[in-house]
Each structure stands twice: as structure tokens, then as C-alpha cells.
Amino acid sequence: MTRARKALVDLSSTSYYHLIARCVRRAFLCGGDKYTGKNFDHRRTWLVERVKLLSSIFAIEIAAYAIMSNHYHLVVKVNRQQALSWSDNEVISRWYKLYKGSPIIDKQRNGDTLSEAEQLLVSELIEEWRARLYDISWYMKNLNEFIAKKANKEDKCTGKYWEGRYKSQALLDETALLSCMAYVDLNPIRANMANNLEDSDFTSIQERIRHFKDAKPNAQKSNQNNENAHQKKQPKILKSFGTREYENTLPFSLFDYLELVAWTGRHVHPKKKGVILKSVPDILVSLKIEEATWLGRVQNYGTDYGNFVGSKTVLRAYAAKNDVSWYKGVG
Template sequence: MTRARKALIDLSSTSYYHFIARCVRRAFLCGEDKYTGKNFDHRRTWLVDRVKLLSSVFAIEIVAYAIMSNHYHLVVKVNRQQALNWSDNEVISRWYRLYKGSPIIDRYLHGDTLSEAEQLLVSELVEKWRVRLYDISWFMKNLNEYIAKEANKEDNCTGKYWEGRYKSQALLDETALLSCMAYVDLNPIRANTANNLEDSDFTSIQERIRHFKNSKATAQKSNQNNENAHQIKQPKTLKSFGTREYENTLPFSFLDYLGLVDWTGRHVHPKKKGSTPKSVPDILVSLNIEEATWLDRVQNYSNHYSNFAGSKTVLRAHAAKNDVNWYKGVG
């Protein structure tokens, strides 16, 4: 049964979410369409560019992404507190980057004298826009509508481009976040469209690796200390890794995550037999996750969870909080 969106998004429980959107009419979001003979690789660039633009406007950070042939995955963190800390002018400036403004706001920005009622209206509009700028539904609506319009314009047609509303999944604990990120980053390898992480085009892991390699020499020349290393080696457009020691970062180190995903990819690749080092990645040890459990979770991620992902204990607690008897993943 389809759940109302407000029942799926609960920022008091988690700020991390995973989204999936799929195309209709046998159209390819990107890649080679065997029905038309056309190539739509450029549409992947549209999507990545749009996601990054929206992230620069909204208080929503990009954690991971993978743009596949007829669907995409996106993992984000909603930074509600950041939006609440913005000044009124900051909110207006951000809103105007994407949407038409309001005559009363234009007068406010121009410095015109406003009546008490007009000042109240300005405050109400600003607060409404502030809430929308950390609202997942507004973020995804802007993303999907933009891509649909551009694709329809290119195809010279009208109608639906996406098969329905996007699927959302709340990531309720660190293990759920980690396994979802790995699942998303490994999509091309599991689909046998790439043999390694560096060749996994239009994924966040490829972007992170390339940035890390390009900045490594620069970081060494500048003699940056270890305290700042996690910042200078990571793309500014993606949520940074930093472990729990650093505020407002992902609770894992980048090198640990890279090693884990590389190790996992060698096991889940359809043409590889898991010829990997015998040692289990440190990150699994620190989180007390067994090797077999981890590999099964990533390989069969979509079968394990539905709208919520987390440990059985967390899922039961969240179900009880929402007056629901059961969530997929508990059984």
C-alpha cells in the first residue's frame, strides 16, 4: 500500500534519505536506446548538473548518486538547521535563483517603506520559502520536472517522462546509510556496465576518486596537516567524509569507505569470483558487521528494505512511533 509522503519523511528520526526515480515509455534516461537507436548519454550530465545546482540552493546535501540507463539513485542529507540559520535575505536570494519572486518582496529588497501588514506578509513569505528550501518534495519536484521538460523538448513530445512519483527511503542508522551508499555506488558494477569503481561513469564514487587523485599531489605540495586532509581531498559539491571527530561530515573516513566499496565490488561483480584480500575492511569491524551479512545486504539491498532501512531494533522502534505494526526488514 502506498504511504503518504509525510509518513515517509521524518526529520526528527533521520536526516538521510535515498531516492529512486524511473523512466516510462521505454525511454532511456541515458545510454543507448535499442528501440530508437539514439544515444542519450548527455542526459546523465543534465541530471548530475541539476542535482548539484539544487543542492547549492536547498539545504540538502548530496551524499551519493548513480545515474543508470533508465533510472537514477540519489542519497541526500537534509540540513534543516542550516536553513533555519539563514537570514531572511539569504532565503530570498536562494529562492530567486530558481523561482519567480513576489512584488512585495521586490519592494522589500528595493528598500521601500512597507506598512505593518506588508511587513507581516514579507515575513510569512520568507518563512514559507525557508521551509520549502529544506523540503525534499520541493527538491525532487524541481529536479524531475526539469529533466522531464528537457527530455520531452528534445524528443518533441508531451506526456509523462517518469513512471510515477519517486520512491523514498529513510536511512535510520549508520549501517543503513553505509550499506545504501555502497549499494548506490556499486550500481554499474552490479549491472555489469563497469568493471571497477573508476570506470563507473556518473557515480559519486567515481567523482570522489577522481577528485582525490587530482588533489593528492596538490595537498602534498602545500604540506597540509592531517587535520585538514579530509577536506582538501573531497569534492565540495558532495557531502564530505570525516568520521565522528569532525562536525557535519559523514561518520566514516573516505579511505575506509573507498576500501570497503572496492572490496565489496570485487565480490558482487557478476564476472568476478571474489578474489580479494583475506582481511575484512576495518569499517566492518568497527561497526561489528559480519562479512557475509554485509555482502548479502549490499547485493540484495532492494529486497531487504522498503521505505525504511535500518537494524531490526531501529525499524521496530520507528514502526511503533508511527503506530505501524511492521516494516519490511524486521522479519
């Protein structure tokens, strides 16, 4: 049964969400089309560029992404507090980067005198825009409409480009976040489209690895407690790893995450199963997650969970909070 979006996005419970959108029609509209022989990989570049632009405007940060042939995955963090901290002028400036705005706002920006009623209208508009700038639905609407219009113009056609409304999953605990990010980053490996993480095109993990390798040698060798050096090792547009020692970062070490995804990839790759690293990644040890449990979670992520992801305890508690008896993933 389709649930109302407001029942799926609850920022009081979690700020992390997994978002998925799929193309309509039979052709691979974002990759190689085996029916026409055309290649549409440039559209995957459109998606990556648009995602990054929107994340520089919205208070929605990108933790992971994977742009596949006919669908894409995003793992995002909604930073509501950031949006609430913006000044009115900041909200207006960000909104105007995407939309025409409003004549009454233009009047205020031009320094014209406003009546009391007009001032009230300005305040209401700014708060409405502020709320939209940390709203996942507005973010996805802007992303999907932009890509659909551009693709249809290129194809010289009209009609639906996306299958339907996007799917969202609330990531209710750290293990849910970690497994979802690994699942997203490993999509090309699982689909046998790449043999290793560095060749996994249009993924966040490929971008993170390349950025780290391209970082200046002095940044690589500097003290781990140096926050500036720590940030230089990671792409600015993606949410940084940092463990709890760094404020407002993903609660894991970048090195631990790369080790974990590489280790997991050796298990899930169709041609490399059985070729594994001997040691268990430190991050699994620290989170007390069994190897088999972790691998099963990543390999079956797409089928084991619905709109909410977390431990059985967390899912049961969240179901009770929303006055329902059960969520997919409990058992």
C-alpha cells in the same frame, strides 16, 4: 499501500534519505536506446549538473549518487539547521535563483515602505520559502520537472517522462547509511556496466576517486588533522567523509569507505565473484558487521527494504513510534 510523504520523511528520526526516480516509456531515456540506436548519455550529465546546482541552493547535501540508463539514485542529507540559520536575505536570494519570487518581496528589496500587513506577508513568505528549501519534495519536484521538460523538448513530444512520484527510504542508522551508499555507488558494477569503480560513470564514487587523485601532492601528504587539507581531497559539492573528528561530515573515513566499496565490488560483480581481497575492511570490523551479513545486505538491498532501512531493532522501534506493527526488513 502508498504512504503519505509526511509519514516517510521524519527529520526528528533521521536526516539521511535514499531517493529513486525512474523513467516512463520503454526506451532508455537516459542512456543507450536499443530500439532507436540513439544514445542519451548527455541527459545523465543534465541530471548530475542539476543535482549539484540544487544542492548549492537547497539545504540538502548529496552523500552519493548513481545515474543509470532509466533511473537514478540519490543519498541525501537534509540540513534543516543550516536552513534555519540563514538570514531572510539569504533565503530570498536562494529562492530567486530558481523562481520569480513575489511582487511584495520585490517591493521590499527596492527599499519601498511597507505597511504592517505587507511586512507580515513578507515574513510569512520568507518562512514558507525557508521550509521549502530543506524540503525533499520541493527538491525532487524541481529536479524532475526540469529534466522532463528538457527531455520532452529534445524529443519534440509531450507527456510523462517519469514513471510516477519518486521513492524515498529513511536511513535510520549508520549501517543503513553505509550500506545504502555502497549499494548506490556499486550500481554500475552490479549491472555489469563497469568493471571497476573508476570506470563507473555518473556515480559519486567515481567523482570522489578522481578528485582525490587530482588533489595537489602537498594536500595528499599533509597532516590528517589539517581540516583544510582534508577538505581539498574531496569534492566540494558532495558531502565530505571525515569520521567524528570533523564536524558535519559523513561518520566514516574516506579511505575506509573506498576500501569497503572496492572489496564489496569484487564480490558483487557478475564476472568477478570469488576474486576477493583477503583482508576484511576495517570499517566492517569497527562496526562489528559480519562479512556475509554485509554482502547479503548490499546484494539484496533493493528487495529487502521498503521505505525505511535500519537494523531490526531500529525498524521495530520506528514502527512502534508510528503506531504500525511491522516494517519491511524486520524479518
